[in-house]
Amino acid sequence: MAEPGGVSAGLIAALALATFAIRLGGYLLGARLPVDGPWARGFAALPGCLIASLLSVLLLQGGPAEWGAAAVAAGVAMASRSLPLTMVAGIAAICALRLVL
Amino acid sequence: MEPLLSEVSRPGATASGAEFRAGLREVMPLALGVAIYGLAFGLLAAQARMDGLATGIMGAVVFAGSSQIVAVERVVTGAGAAAALAAGIALNLRLLLITASLREELSGRPWWQILLGVHLATDENWALMHATRARGRAVGYWYLVGGGVGIFAAWVAATATGAMLAGAIPEPRAFGLDFAFVAAFVAILRNLWRGSGDALPWGAAVGATAALVLVTPIEPSWALACGGVAGAVIAGLRRGRDDG
Numbered sequence: 001m002a003e004p005g006g007v008s009a010g011l012i013a014a015l016a017l018a019t020f021a022i023r024l025g026g027y028l029l030g031a032r033l034p035v036d037g038p039w040a041r042g043f044a045a046l047p048g049c050l051i052a053s054l055l056s057v058l059l060l061q062g063g064p065a066e067w068g069a070a071a072v073a074a075g076v077a078m079a080s081r082s083l084p085l086t087m088v089a090g091i092a093a094i095c096a097l098r099l100v101l
Numbered sequence: 102m103e104p105l106l107s108e109v110s111r112p113g114a115t116a117s118g119a120e121f122r123a124g125l126r127e128v129m130p131l132a133l134g135v136a137i138y139g140l141a142f143g144l145l146a147a148q149a150r151m152d153g154l155a156t157g158i159m160g161a162v163v164f165a166g167s168s169q170i171v172a173v174e175r176v177v178t179g180a181g182a183a184a185a186l187a188a189g190i191a192l193n194l195r196l197l198l199i200t201a202s203l204r205e206e207l208s209g210r211p212w213w214q215i216l217l218g219v220h221l222a223t224d225e226n227w228a229l230m231h232a233t234r235a236r237g238r239a240v241g242y243w244y245l246v247g248g249g250v251g252i253f254a255a256w257v258a259a260t261a262t263g264a265m266l267a268g269a270i271p272e273p274r275a276f277g278l279d280f281a282f283v284a285a286f287v288a289i290l291r292n293l294w295r296g297s298g299d300a301l302p303w304g305a306a307v308g309a310t311a312a313l314v315l316v317t318p319i320e321p322s323w324a325l326a327c328g329g330v331a332g333a334v335i336a337g338l339r340r341g342r343d344d345g
Contacts, residue, residue, distance in 0.1 A: 006150040007159075007173055011182045015172055015189045016162035022193050023219040026200030027207055042337025046202050047231045048293040049306035049332030050195065051286055053325045054224070056310040058283050061321070066283065073284040077291035081236065083229075084130040086291075090284025095277040 065101045069093035117243040124226065124240070124247025127233065131225040131248075132255035134281040135166070139256050141273050142170055143263015149173050157261030164220060164253060167322070168192040169260075192322040198329060199227050206230075206242045218242060221249025225285070232292030301339070306332030 033039045059070055073090035080086065139160070146156040151173075163169050172189035176182070200219045207215050226248030233240050263270060273279050293299075310328030313319050319327075 007146070007155070007176050007185075008182060009155075011172070011176070011186060012155070012159045012162065014186050015168065016159075018186070018190045019163050019165050019168065019193050019196070020220060022190070022197050023200045023222060024216070026197035027203060027215060027219050029197070030201030030204040031208065033201075033204070038337035040337075041339070042333040043202050043204075045299070045302045045336030046198055046329060046333040047228065048290065048295075048299055049302050049336070050198060050325070050329035051228055051290045051293060052303045052306045052332065053310040053328035055283065055286050055290060056307045056328065057314060057321045057325050058286070060311060060314050062283075066280065069277075069280055070283055070287060073287040074291070077288040081288075081292055083127075083232075083285060083288045083292075086288035087130055087134065087281055087284045090280055090287065091277045094280040098277065 063101075065094060065097040068097045068101075120240060120243040121247035121250075124230070124244035124249075125251045126247075128226055128229055128248035128251040131229060131285055132251045134278075134285055135225065135252050136255040136259040137273050137278045137281060138166060139259025140263040140270055141279075142166065142173070143260045143265070144267050144270060145170065145173050145177065146260065146264045147267030148177050151264055153261040153265035156264035157257050160257045160260040161253070163189075164223070164256065165189075165193050165196065166223075166256065171322075188320075191320060195224075195322065195326050195329070196222065198326065199224070203227070203245070206245060210242065214242070218246060218249075221246055221253060223249065223252050225252050228286070228289045228293075232289045235292050235295065302332040302336040304332075305335045 030043070033043070055070075059066060062070075069090050072093035073086050076082075076089040077086045142160075143153075143156055146159070151159070159169060168189035171192050172185040175185035175188050180188075200222050203218065203222060207218050210218070222245065226245055229248055230240055230245045233244065306328045308328075309331040310324050313324035313327055314321055317324075
């Protein structure tokens with residue numbers, strides 16, 4: 001046990017076990033679902049929907065500088081479809097916008 | 102990443118070793134982002150009186166960045182271990198949806214590969230695999246694992262380093278690096294777009310997430326999972342569309 005205010009080995013072990021159980025549980029759940037029909041269509045759409053939701057949360061936590069930089073990143077992503085290029089453009093845009101806004 | 106497209110036509114490019122290496126190579130920009138994020142987590146861990154070894158071990162065994170950050174931040178702000186654990190677990194429920202969607206990649210594999218695959222599944226390498234596939238390359242399990250190894254190495258090394266060097270590292274925000282993942286997910290979302298059939302589910306996911314974040318006191322990580330599921334349910338219930 002760590003002193004108060006520290007992270008104990010027990011907390012690390014519990015979080016590790018719970019996280020692994022969630023990851024394995026997801027696999028066991030997914031493996032038991034039908035391979036076509038509504039379930040399959042829903043799972044096929046899940047990656048895009050989750051990333052769209054994640055971006056919504058991240059942008060709602062930001063302000064005008066983040067929104068402007070995200071728009072710049074979206075433009076570069078549309079034009080290039082390149083991950084590294086979009087990251088560089090987004091970081092450059094956020095630096096510039098935080099200076100002026 | 103343009104030169105890598107030529108691998109599609111190269112014989113043997115589908116072999117597991119080549120796929121592993123492609124995943125490892127192409128995850129590098131994301132691994133760099135993870136490393137920056139990891140340094141920032143290391144600073145936080147140092148505030149919770151964790152040394153480099155404990156931080157590195159936590160990164161390796163939990164291997165879920167946002168939940169580690171939330172759990173340690175709870176401890177630093179004086180919450181109890183149970184509250185810290187609950188917050189970390191809530192943030193990880195999204196991983197349930199991620200590994201549930203890996204059934205094709207994992208089906209028929211030996212148990213050690215399933216256990217390895219689910220532990221190495223993160224937002225970054227999972228989304229990268231789907232985005233690469235949406236661009237027309239047949240990548241699967243070993244691409245995911247290659248990317249996962251890259252993210253794992255970056256996360257463990259950076260978080261341990263951050264905890265050891267706490268105080269000597271500048272704030273990532275000062276260089277706009279806190280925005281690296283927002284930009285990365287914008288690029289990944291662009292590559293996941295399959296056509297106008299995605300508009301309705303994605304719109305529903307964004308709308309539900311925004312409504313939950315703005316109108317209810319729900320934790321953003323719960324709003325995210327609910328919004329993603331709402332979009333997937335709409336995609337599943339819609340009939341007569343040949344885009345799923």
